Amino acid sequence: MIMTNQRSAVALISGGLDSMLAAKLMMQQNIHVEGINFFTGFCVEGHTHAIRKKDKQKTKRNNALWVAETLGIKLHIIDVVDEYKDVVINPKHGYGSNMNPCLDCKGFMVGKAQQWATENNFDFIITGEVIGQRPMSQRKDTMPVIARESGAFDRLVRPLCGRHLPATLPEQQGWIDRNLLKGFSGRSRKPQMALAAEMGFVDYAQPAGGCCFLTDKTYSDRLVDLWQARNQRNYELDDVMLLKVGRHLRPQPNFKMIVGREEGENNFLEGYRRQFIHMRTLNCSGPLVLLDGELTPSDIELAAQITARFSQGKSLDNVDVEVISKDGVGRILHVRPLSENQIPQDWYL
């Protein structure tokens, strides 16, 4: 609850350490802080753990919720899947080393937070950005770009590196003390880890390679392949989810296969049976396989041989593969599994 005359800020909470520390620094200055977290569809958080059976044994938590609970603040999770498409498809500032539009993404999220702050009468916005931490979005020259393009301007406070930046409105107005902001910079995590220890935070998330699938090369290559195959740069949430799951192979330009690698993935792919022609092996255990594209009879035969290759019957002379249409009509093909060297490496996406 906001006390009389207490200033309020909305903090972008990713679930990682930096945003947690930034929010805590403001709370220590008697600012009422609430968190905001955006679901773009590309978040690494949760999905792969929820899908893969081997990961289900691990205790699972949503790190943004964990951060909010640890800090004792509210967290508002916002679905931005549809609005975010324009960021991914038409990034004004281009992509990073993969399909990651980091600068546009940060501008978009701060802009959404600014909109939320205005609607809910909050005074300013907090992020956990650190100068020099990320090559695209967290540089001294790009930080003013984010503040300007988001519309947040001088209501955007970066408590972890604020000492290196011009004074913001909350500093000028005396809502917060600039001397208590930090002057972190660079890629080293040591200052953040020391501050976390000082604040008593342990067990915080330490994601390797960031929290977004678009920074991953394999995932980005699959997205580009999807756009090329469809001849248009667009996607739905189901596409984004399916790119995270299974082996992806494109044996011919006109079709792609998504091959479940284990029981959890097979169960997940089962949910898409009515949207794709799919395959499964009958006389031995094997993957569930979705076929995306327009397939000729010879393509179906080839796909069945590949499906057999990834089954327990890969060394048999013949495997029975059931091909099931979108309306559930099945037929059985008796095929010889392809050998490993009959599947060229460039079929794998």
Place this chain on the structure above:
Amino acid sequence: MSHYTLDVRGLLCPMPVIRTQNKVKELQAGDTLEIFCTDPGANSDIPAWCRIMGHKYLDTREQGNDIIIRVEVGEVD
């Protein structure tokens, strides 16, 4: 006090929490909401969300592949 249900089966984290959050905004304090999920992550996420936002997590039961979580809407300022 009224009772409501929400079907988020087939959705993965964090969509069950987002749909719960959006549904609860339409309800009154004291109302109960029964959420039908399939993502096991909801088992930890929805109770955590309740604790953060001032709602009361009541219980969880399983029915076949469904995970059914009950929450009571708290006072919202």
